[in-house]
Amino acid sequence: MTAVAFITGASSGIGRAAALEFARQGIHVAGIARRSQRLSELEAEINQLPAPHGEFLGVVADVTDPSSLADAVAQTVERFGRLDILVANAGLGHRGVMVDAEWHDLHTVLQTNIEGVLHSIRAAVPAMRQNGEGHIIIVSSVSYNLTSPYTSIYAASKAFVSSLANSIRLELAPEHIAVTDILVGRTETEFNERRLGEGKRAGQGVPTMPAGQVAQAIVKAAQHRPRRVILRLVDRLIIWGNILVPGLIGQLAKRQYR
Numbered sequence: 001m002t003a004v005a006f007i008t009g010a011s012s013g014i015g016r017a018a019a020l021e022f023a024r025q026g027i028h029v030a031g032i033a034r035r036s037q038r039l040s041e042l043e044a045e046i047n048q049l050p051a052p053h054g055e056f057l058g059v060v061a062d063v064t065d066p067s068s069l070a071d072a073v074a075q076t077v078e079r080f081g082r083l084d085i086l087v088a089n090a091g092l093g094h095r096g097v098m099v100d101a102e103w104h105d106l107h108t109v110l111q112t113n114i115e116g117v118l119h120s121i122r123a124a125v126p127a128m129r130q131n132g133e134g135h136i137i138i139v140s141s142v143s144y145n146l147t148s149p150y151t152s153i154y155a156a157s158k159a160f161v162s163s164l165a166n167s168i169r170l171e172l173a174p175e176h177i178a179v180t181d182i183l184v185g186r187t188e189t190e191f192n193e194r195r196l197g198e199g200k201r202a203g204q205g206v207p208t209m210p211a212g213q214v215a216q217a218i219v220k221a222a223q224h225r226p227r228r229v230i231l232r233l234v235d236r237l238i239i240w241g242n243i244l245v246p247g248l249i250g251q252l253a254k255r256q257y258r
């Protein structure tokens with residue numbers, strides 16, 4: 001029986017790389033996003049992988065719409081017969097002064113990064129219950145506990161999902177559904193170009209990693225089901241720095257993000 005991963009935000013960046021990595025490992029993938037052309041291109045790339053590889057089903061869906069996600073889960077189960085792993089990855093950044101920002105932009109970030117994760121989990125878990133087990137992987141950020149001037153809405157949205165991960169892990173454990181929180185650091189993706197609010201300049205100073213590195217960590221997490229994943233030493237230092245010297249980290253972040 002082949003495992004099935006359901007990945008939101010599979011049309012670019014980390015989600016796309018994770019879809020390729022799961023398929024390389026022989027796992028079937030349902031890739032969710034709004035850009036259908038990108039999903040078709042990904043399907044073609046997966047079909048070119050050396051055999052044996054997992055199959056790919058692209059589903060056009062919007063994570064802010066619960067009925068669209070329920071339909072995507074139904075299509076996944078119809079095609080592959082099951083859903084084992086949810087990678088709740090779709091997300092969006094924002095830069096700017098929270099009080100002065102366009103409400104529409106702030107609301108879009110909250111709907112995507114918070115409600116999108118809630119809808120994804122609520123849509124996928126009933127399918128996992130059919131198997132008597134499952135695994136939710138939440139793609140959060142090192143920003144989850146970061147003092148984050150000028151990127152406050154994004155950081156707060158990641159604080160929400162990381163907090164959620166800790167609590168629902170205990171709610172779902174009796175049903176053998178594991179929850180992993182991945183605290184991702186700066187990664188080379190389309191994240192900065194697509195970010196809402198002011199400017200597209202990436203923060204300086206912290207090195208980026210390729211999306212494939214995060215994808216490998218996601219696939220490894222699917223094998224071992226850890227509670228939390230932090231990929232690099234620099235990401236660990238950012239998280240611990242914010243616990244030990246939040247004032248200093250806040251000043252450094254302010255310089256990065258303004």
Ligand SMILES: NC(=O)c1ccc[n+]([C@@H]2O[C@H](COP(=O)([O-])OP(=O)(O)OC[C@H]3O[C@@H](n4cnc5c(N)ncnc54)[C@H](OP(=O)(O)O)[C@@H]3O)[C@@H](O)[C@H]2O)c1
Nearest residue numbers: 009011012013014034035062063090091186187189190191
């Ligand atoms: N890049 C980084 O430095 C970094 C660091 C820490 C954490 N992360 C997190 O990693 C995750 C993936 O981001 P990325 O860096 O890979 O950025 P990305 O290349 O911009 O990918 C974002 C993905 O989310 C999808 N998406 C956005 N809104 C959606 C919606 N309403 N419905 C369905 N899909 C939606 C996009 O697809 P469509 O537009 O086609 O729908 C796209 O596939 C995000 O949660 C982000 O917060 C990124």
